[in-house]
Amino acid sequence: MKKGKQGTTEKQILNAAENIFQTKGMNGARMQEIADKAGINKAMLHYYYRSKQLLFEAVFKNAFSLLAPQLNTILNDDSSIEEKVRNFTHNYISFISKHPYLPNFVIQELNRNPDFIEKIQESSAFPTLDKFNAQVEKEVKAGVLKPIEGKQLFVHIISLNIFPFVAKPLIKGFLKLSNIDFNKLMEQRKTEVSEFIINSIKK
Known part of the structure; x- marks a missing residue:
């Protein structure tokens, strides 16, 4: 994966995760929801962050x-x-x-x-x-x-x-x-x- 695209994707993930965590909290947030918000699939999300805890x-x-x-x-x-x-x-x-x-x-x-x-x-x-x-x-x-x-x-x-x-x-x-x-x-x-x-x- 190219470095520029990788950085953009990771930024999208962090922005999406922050939004979900802010509205639903750690326990209420779901990885699938974060992936959807970031515009990627769940497998891609797990490529960057293996767990919700690591993402948080x-x-x-x-x-x-x-x-x-x-x-x-x-x-x-x-x-x-x-x-x-x-x-x-x-x-x-x-x-x-x-x-x-x-x-x-x-x-x-x-x-x-x-x-x-x-x-x-x-x-x-x-x-x-x-x-x-x-x-x-x-x-x-x-x-x-x-x-x-x-x-x-x-x-x-x-x-x-x-x-x-x-x-x-x-x-x-x-x-x-x-x-x-x-x-x-x-x-x-x-x-x-x-x-x-x-x-x-x-x-």
């Missing part, structure tokens, strides 16, 4: 490879912690709004297979926190921030950004939201989460 991991890694460099750049640039909080929140919510299946997939996969995190960490762009932690400590000592550890701050940021997507059905039920209303709420949270965190840590 490929879809995740493809999406994560787009997000990870952005987050890594934000965490390790020369901006202030306040700017990092704003940029991280904005980028993360924008990205997950386009790939809403990812948080639940990661949690489910880590519960099923704790070693999966090692596969994620193989990426050279996997976010590193050394500079972020050192910067938080420096800004605390300078009196810019209230006393807080970098790792605690990072957990706050991740938690406030991830939870609404993980608990989407619950939040929609409690607040009586349509999908459109939920998306509007997430757009508002780009500012709400940033301000909430910044106001809690700034002196």
